[in-house]
Amino acid sequence: MLRLVRRRLGSAALSLLLLTTIAFVLSHLTPGGPAYSILGPGAKPDAVAAINHEFGLDLPLWRQYLRWLWALAHLHLGSSYLSNQPVGTLLVSYEKNTILLQLVSLTASLAIALGLGMIHGVYHARGAGRIIGAIELGLYALPSFFVGTLLILWLSMGLGWFPAGGLEDLRLDHQTFGAALSHLALPATTITLLTVPVLSRYFAQSVHEELGRDYVRSAAARGASPLRILFGDVLRNALRPLVTILGLSLPTIFAGGIVTETVFSYPGLGWLLWQSAIGQDYPVLIGIVLVIGVLTVLGNLLADLVNGLLDPRVSYA
């Protein structure tokens, strides 16, 4: 197992280097520049040049990149052009909000998707399965900005149950528990509504395939009841593809739904990404890309390790 971890992390370092290079070059190729975001569109050329000089943006691109790498090697991600805060601090404070939101959504999604998917898988081609399948497909087709806007219009502006946004910091010493929960409710519901159909369809397919396998027939021939077969034999095998999907979607989970967070002005990583992209805040932007890259690698690794726990045939050689 250690060998797998070591080998994966080795190749991951290379991918991450490539990823940051691409992100660096692409973001610097965009027209305009952070000076205009700071000074406004009518800025005077000498003021722009002064700011560019201050941030080192007048250097050739390769030297800027080397400087960034050198800083990274010393664990410095630089400071935000816009707020002047260290990127690391910014990432951590926004990431905490995202993680909280995503953990709540993911727990709810998994609980619903496992139940729904199990019923869908068992009653695959029959009435209950078809109805669940149709609901899943309908939810799957909904865009998040639409669902989010709809929830705001209905539950927040119409009924006034939940705030539509305006959250600064979710940490409990800054908020009452109830206030935190009410801010989470709408974005979490949106994400859950959109995640459930994906997970549920995968799980249903997996349950359906496992139920057709020979070992299920063996268990039935021993006289095991359908529920016993489902929970004793099928569940564990059916979970394996789901774990892979979860691992692959881990980066999205931590990066946050950009659209959802923006719609609800929820101060998470997705919202920060959007803000820094508009403001051409390069250090923050590349910092977020790096975080997402690292999480992608870890997500895949985690999925493989969990699959190894579920399936004794997987060897880490």
Add this chain to the structure above:
Amino acid sequence: MSAPILSLERLGVGLPSHGSGRPVTVLEQLDLTVQPGEMTALVGESGSGKTIAALAAMRLLPPGGTTEGVVRFDGIDLLAQDERRMRALRGRIGMVFQNPLSALNPTRTIGAQVADGHRLHAGGSAAQARVRAIDLLGEVGIPNPARRLDDYPHQFSGGQRQRVMIAAALACDPKLLIADEPTTGLDPLVARQILALLAGLRRSHGLGVLFITHDLSIVADHADRLTVLYAGRAVEWGAARRFFAAPRHPYSQALLGAVPRLGQASLHGIPGLLPDPARRPPGCRFAPRCAYAQAPCEVAYPPPVGDAGEAAACLYPQPAPLLEAGHAAAAFEAGGTAPLLALEHVTVRYGDAAPSLSEVSLELRRGECLGIVGESGSGKSTLGRAILQMLPYQGRILLDGQDLAALPREALRRARRRIQPVFQDPRESLNPRLRVRETLAEPLRLVGMRDKDRLAREVASLLAKVGLDPSLADRFPGQISGGQAQRVAVARALATRPDIIVLDEPTSALDVSTQATLLTLLRDLARSERLATLFISHDIAAVSWLADRIAVLRQGEIVEMADTMRMIAQPNHPYAAALIDTAPRIARR
């Protein structure tokens, strides 16, 4: 005679069809009994309804399946029980399936799976069930059962997995064991051990055994009674001893004749195809393929002839034919000529493990057939792949005296066209999305044939060569039978006019009757095309029928190589002798 433990009375099964939704009758009017302590064999080819009969008795038919008739187990009518009662009864009937690797749950330990039955039916504690599981695993011959209890199915060999399956079935304290093709896919030596185990349990536990198989020869030694099924109906049934002494139904005889036996001169497949379940003939189902059929056969299903002990449903029962003895090997140009293919000290190694093939040297002459026999893991497929240049090896492989490994790329490509493979499962080796025409045209295009008319002519002639109707060219592999698909694979191998054909278990995925036809075809082709063939198989009887010489491979080494007649008459190596001992022989009369 005591009361039977299982009796099927006029059992019929209908299954929903894929297209029309109207149920299709797959089994009709099956009568069968299993006595305590006895083995009844239910014999038939794929599509005969034999597995469906067992699933119907267990009430495990796929959704939409319907049954009629009576299934009486220990005096209880199983078809009349509700699902709850049925679950309790299922353990009393143990079941063992084909392919134990998929029949066992890959993510649960074998101990847990064996203990399941005990916990479900005896209701004991987890600890008691564990102790019972150790006892049972020991009884079925798993060495060190206490230590292996927490291992997973993939950590066992095929034969051991089947033993685990049997232990899991025994854990419910069954009175009846239904074994559905339990030995298919196992090596012959292992298959014999499994059969002996079942036969032993039958006596020691007083178990009734229903043994379902496509292979008549495997049950000849152990079955007490048998029923032969064809296209959903019994054609012959009764006491096994009397049946094997004098089978009367032409289908039974054809089935027996189709199994290759050591020392057999001719092999007769059954021409034609199994009728589609939705379009079965109204009279005798076998009549369209039967050499003795006459007009009355097609009117109504024939009434049984015979007595209570043994009977056949046939209007014109035949006296049992005598199988000719003798070996009819090809008359290849022996001696003098230089070998077409020569292997010199060929060794294949995967990673750090012991070599899969070690220091193998052999020669193959034009028109000669060399048989390679050995059990799984002996390296026989590796040998074929090395000759086909599909994996790296040490040593030299010479084609017409030229070292293949030393040839430049383009010359090697030309040389490889002269050696063509036919693999085990045609369904896997044919591209399912290509029509037969395209599959056959592809190698022809590779050798530079572009003209459309010429391609069409050549495809038709290839199909004719393997005895297939040219109209099959428009079909996809999924639309033809397994035997036909394997013929297409042979035709594809012939397309580049090779000198050598490597046959890797070409018959083991096919039904008995189709196997015989394919073997005959291969022999005829080898002679007419003057092909050298390398015939790789675990079936030593089939190999002995086709091959001029046989090499016995064990753990990557050739332990004995000799002319076929000499090898089967007096093998020198004890392992070769053991292998030959497992093969069916023609009865000496």
